[in-house]
Amino acid sequence: MGKFNKTGKRGMPALNTSSLPDLIFTLLFFFMIVTTMREVTLKVQFKVPQGTELEKLEKKSLVTFIYVGEPTQEFRKTMGSESRIQLNDSFAEVSDIFDYINQERTSMKEEDQPYMTVSIKADKETKMGIIADVKQALRQAYALKINYSAHPRN
Amino acid sequence: MARGNRKVPDINSSSTADIAFLLLIFFLITTSMDTDRGLARRLPPPPEKDQKLDDIVVKERNVLVVLINAEDQLMVRGEYLKVDQLREKAKEFIANPYNADDLPEKHMKNVPFFGDQRVTDKHVISVQNDRGTSYQAYIDVQNELVAAYNELRNELSTEKFGKEYAELNADQQKAVRMIYPQKISEAEPKNYGGK
Numbered sequence: 001m002g003k004f005n006k007t008g009k010r011g012m013p014a015l016n017t018s019s020l021p022d023l024i025f026t027l028l029f030f031f032m033i034v035t036t037m038r039e040v041t042l043k044v045q046f047k048v049p050q051g052t053e054l055e056k057l058e059k060k061s062l063v064t065f066i067y068v069g070e071p072t073q074e075f076r077k078t079m080g081s082e083s084r085i086q087l088n089d090s091f092a093e094v095s096d097i098f099d100y101i102n103q104e105r106t107s108m109k110e111e112d113q114p115y116m117t118v119s120i121k122a123d124k125e126t127k128m129g130i131i132a133d134v135k136q137a138l139r140q141a142y143a144l145k146i147n148y149s150a151h152p153r154n
Numbered sequence: 155m156a157r158g159n160r161k162v163p164d165i166n167s168s169s170t171a172d173i174a175f176l177l178l179i180f181f182l183i184t185t186s187m188d189t190d191r192g193l194a195r196r197l198p199p200p201p202e203k204d205q206k207l208d209d210i211v212v213k214e215r216n217v218l219v220v221l222i223n224a225e226d227q228l229m230v231r232g233e234y235l236k237v238d239q240l241r242e243k244a245k246e247f248i249a250n251p252y253n254a255d256d257l258p259e260k261h262m263k264n265v266p267f268f269g270d271q272r273v274t275d276k277h278v279i280s281v282q283n284d285r286g287t288s289y290q291a292y293i294d295v296q297n298e299l300v301a302a303y304n305e306l307r308n309e310l311s312t313e314k315f316g317k318e319y320a321e322l323n324a325d326q327q328k329a330v331r332m333i334y335p336q337k338i339s340e341a342e343p344k345n346y347g348g349k
Binding site: 017018024027028031032035048049050051052057063117119123125126127128129131132135143144145146148149150151152 | 168178
C-alpha cells in the first residue's frame with residue numbers, strides 16, 4: 001500500500017518553547033519568596049563555633065542578630081583589632097544593646113514580642129568577657145531567649 | 155509608498171528564558187536559605203534591686219559546678235576534667251543512678267506515663283567561666299551538657315516507648331522532660347586573673 005510512504009521529508013516538529021520563560025519565572029519567584037536577602041553588611045568577621053546538639057532557629061522574623069568579632073580588614077585602621085559588637089549596620093558598644101533590643105521589639109508585632117529570640121553570632125576566638133557583657137545587657141533588656149549560633153560538627 | 159497592512163515582525167522571544175535563568179541564578183547566589191542553627195538558652199531575668207543575692211540556698215550535693223578558666227581548662231567538683239569526659243560526669247550527676255550521697259537528692263514525683271518516680275528535680279548545673287575563656291570552649295561545655303541531657307532523655311524514651319525522644323508526641327516529651335528537667339545556670343562571670 002502506498003499509504004505508508006517513508007520517502008517524504010518528515011522533520012521533527014519544533015518544540016514549542018514559548019512557555020519556558022514562564023516556567024523559569026515561577027522558579028524565580030519561588031526562590032525569591034523562600035529565601036531571604038542578606039540584610040546586613042558584615043563589618044566584623046567571625047567563624048561561629050561548632051557543636052553537635054544544635055537546634056534549628058525558626059521564624060526568621062522573630063530573630064534579632066548580634067554579631068561579635070574582629071573588625072574586617074577595611075575597618076582595622078579605625079577600629080583596631082579588638083573584638084567588637086555589630087548591631088544592624090554599625091559598630092556598637094555594650095551600652096547600645098539595651099536600646100537596640102527595645103527598638104527591635106517595638107518594631108515587631110505585639111503578639112510576637114514574647115517570642116523574640118536573640119541570636120548571638122560570635123567568633124569562636126572571642127573572649128567570654130565581651131559575651132558576658134552582652135548577656136548582661138540582654139538580661140537588662142528582658143530579651144531572655146537567646147541562641148548561640150553554631151555550625152554542626154561532622 | 156507601501157501602505158498596505160504591514161505586520162510588525164514578532165520579537166524573537168527565545169532568549170527570555172535565558173534572561174530569566176540569569177535572574178534566577180543571581181537570586182540563588184545573593185540570598186541565603188541556610189537555616190541558622192545554634193544552642194538555645196534561656197537567661198535568668200535581671201535581679202530585682204532589693205533582692206538579696208543569697209536568698210536561694212542550694213544544697214551542695216545538688217550543684218555541679220563547672221569552672222572554665224582563662225586557659226580553657228575545666229574543673230568539675232574540684233578535679234580537672236577534659237571536655238570529652240564532661241558528658242559522662244554530667245549524666246551521672248543528673249541521673250544519680252545509685253543514689254549516691256554526694257549526688258543530687260531525689261524526690262517522689264508523679265509523672266504521667268511513668269507513675270511515681272524518684273526524680274532529681276532539685277539539681278543545678280552551674281557553669282562559671284572567666285572573662286578570658288574562649289567562646290569555643292564555652293560552647294563546647296554547653297554542648298556537652300546539652301548532649302548529656304539529650305542522651306539521658308533518649309535512653310529513657312527508648313526504654314519506655316521504644317522511640318527516640320524527638321519522635322515522641324508532645325505529652326510524652328513533657329513527661330520525659332519532667333524526669334530530666336534541663337537546669338543549666340549561668341553565673342555572673344568572674345575575673346580569675348588577667349585579661
